[in-house]
Amino acid sequence: MKxxxxxxxxxxxxxxxxxxxxxxxxxxxxxxxMAEDIQAKLEKYRTAPFDARFPNQNQTRNCWSNYLDYHxxxxxxxxxxxxxxxxDWYKRVYKSLCPISWIQKWDDQREEGTFPxxx
Amino acid sequence: MAHQAHAYHMVDPSPWPLTxxxxxxxxxxxxAIWFHFNSTILMTLGTMLLLxxxxxxxxxxxxxxxxxxxxxxxxxxxxxxxxxxxxxxxVFFFLGFFWAFYHSSLAPTPDLGGCWPPAGITTLDPFExxxxxxxxxxxxxxxxxxxxxxxxxGDRKPAIQSLALTILLGFYFTFLQGxxxxxxxxxxxxxxxxxxxxxxxxxxxxxxxxxxxxxAVCLLRQIQYHFTSEHHFGFExxxxxxxxVDVVWLFLYISIYWWGS
Numbered sequence: 001m002k003x004x005x006x007x008x009x010x011x012x013x014x015x016x017x018x019x020x021x022x023x024x025x026x027x028x029x030x031x032x033x034m035a036e037d038i039q040a041k042l043e044k045y046r047t048a049p050f051d052a053r054f055p056n057q058n059q060t061r062n063c064w065s066n067y068l069d070y071h072x073x074x075x076x077x078x079x080x081x082x083x084x085x086x087x088d089w090y091k092r093v094y095k096s097l098c099p100i101s102w103i104q105k106w107d108d109q110r111e112e113g114t115f116p117x118x119x
Numbered sequence: 120m121a122h123q124a125h126a127y128h129m130v131d132p133s134p135w136p137l138t139x140x141x142x143x144x145x146x147x148x149x150x151a152i153w154f155h156f157n158s159t160i161l162m163t164l165g166t167m168l169l170l171x172x173x174x175x176x177x178x179x180x181x182x183x184x185x186x187x188x189x190x191x192x193x194x195x196x197x198x199x200x201x202x203x204x205x206x207x208x209x210v211f212f213f214l215g216f217f218w219a220f221y222h223s224s225l226a227p228t229p230d231l232g233g234c235w236p237p238a239g240i241t242t243l244d245p246f247e248x249x250x251x252x253x254x255x256x257x258x259x260x261x262x263x264x265x266x267x268x269x270x271x272x273g274d275r276k277p278a279i280q281s282l283a284l285t286i287l288l289g290f291y292f293t294f295l296q297g298x299x300x301x302x303x304x305x306x307x308x309x310x311x312x313x314x315x316x317x318x319x320x321x322x323x324x325x326x327x328x329x330x331x332x333x334x335a336v337c338l339l340r341q342i343q344y345h346f347t348s349e350h351h352f353g354f355e356x357x358x359x360x361x362x363x364v365d366v367v368w369l370f371l372y373i374s375i376y377w378w379g380s
Contacts, residue, residue, distance in 0.1 A: 064229045102229075116232030116239070 038086055048096040063098035064117070066090045067106060071119045126191040128183065135176035142168035177336075181353070185345045195352050202356045206363050209326070213367050216322065217374060220315040224379055231310065235379065240312050241304045242380040248299050249376045252292055256365045259288035263334070263358050270341070273348040282338045285361070289331035296324050316375060323367055330364045333357040 054062040070090035077084045094103070109115035123129065145165025153159050184190035190198070224235045232238030243249060262285040269278035300317075307317040337354045340346060346354055 060229065061233075064233055068233075106229075116230065116237070118232065118234075118238075 035083070035085060038089070042088055042092065045092050048093045059097055063094055063102065066094040067098060067103070068117050068119065070094060071110070075119055126193045128189040128191075128194045130183070133176070133179065135172050135179070138168055139172040139176070142166075142172055181340070181345070184352075185340075190350070190352070195350075198352055198356070202359060206359060209363065213319075213322070213370075216315070216319040217370065220319060220375060220379070223311045223315060231312075235312075237310055237312050240309065243299065243303065243376065245372070245376040245380050248295055249372060252295055253368065253372050255288050255292045255295070256368050259285045259292070260362060260365050262288065263361050267354065267358055270346055270351050270354060271348050275341075278341055278346075279338065282334065282341060286331055286334050286338060289327055289334065289361075293324065293327055293331070296320070296327075319371060319375060323364070323371055326364050326367065330357070330361045333360055 048062070048066075051062055053065075067090075070087055073087035073090060074084055077087060106115060106117075110119075142165050145161055146169060147165075149159070149162030149165045152161050227233055227235045227237065236242050262281045266278050266281035266285060269275075269281055305313050305316070307313045334357050337346075337357045340353060345351075
């Protein structure tokens with residue numbers, strides 16, 4: 001539980017929406033409440049929201065960043081043996097933004113061990 | 120017996136501009152032929168003609184200036200402008216390669232891993248041979264200035280020694296770079312890192328060789344008493360060129376070797 005909160009602090013996360021709900025300061029939040037919040041977010045998901053870190057027309061970095069963040073989140077939460085559901089936000093975003101050919105190429109590279117990004 | 124009523128140099132008709140143009144044509148088309156049809160004859164012929172043209176044209180300029188007195192002060196002024204404009208054009212040439220380097224390194228793409236140096240590239244330690252190379256070129260800048268002052272003072276022996284030392288330092292730089300190229304863990308084919316590194320440093324190395332050659336010609340001329348303490352523009356042009364080469368290296372070192380590592 002605390003691990004997930006720590007993870008939320010460390011990793012790049014869509015600033016406004018989830019953090020407001022997550023309220024890191026409120027340690028009172030239980031796993032269940034958080035899971036519910038994430039579920040709510042994911043159910044309401046239509047497409048990737050505006051991310052102020054990538055304000056311009058070229059969204060390559062946005063796609064790349066979320067692809068990396070999803071796989072890093074998976075790796076980190078798997079290592080702790082915790083439910084990886086929070087990671088799905090990143091997956092939704094990169095699936096919305098990235099060209100399918102890029103996702104396929106990067107997935108193949110990860111299989112082969114030739115993926116250039118740091119996961 | 121007609122004399123000119125002005126201080127300018129009306130050059131006698133010369134075949135070298137034509138042979139130079141033909142050489143340029145042969146070198147360029149010859150290179151294309153080599154790439155596509157695996158034949159080097161045209162390119163080699165063009166290079167030979169280019170070397171002959173340079174030798175004969177510049178020999179003629181030395182004859183006109185040093186032996187025939189055609190390089191009056193206004194003529195020398197024109198030569199100064201010419202050399203400055205040429206060096207300026209070379210500055211722009213290098214500017215392009217620096218642009219390419221910064222374009223790729225300031226916003227590294229996902230293919231590189233989103234980082235610079237790119238994933239998988241082991242860069243050269245900037246504090247090893249590259250730092251030595253920097254010291255070598257800076258020292259050569261000092262020795263060429265020493266040579267200039269010696270020439271202006273009419274000190275023949277120190278002029279010859281300092282000029283020779285400058286050239287040796289230039290050779291030492293080229294030798295060290297050659298070793299670095301041989302030992303480098305990456306090649307020109309290693310993505311945009313390899314391309315920017317070897318094209319930028321490669322053209323720089325070529326300019327070091329050109330500059331060393333220019334200085335060597337000046338050394339031969341100094342030994343043969345061509346230069347006077349008042350009039351030695353060939354040497355000054357070589358020294359300007361050499362300083363330019365040094366400054367380009369400093370930018371290369373800071374940008375590619377140090378910041379880019």
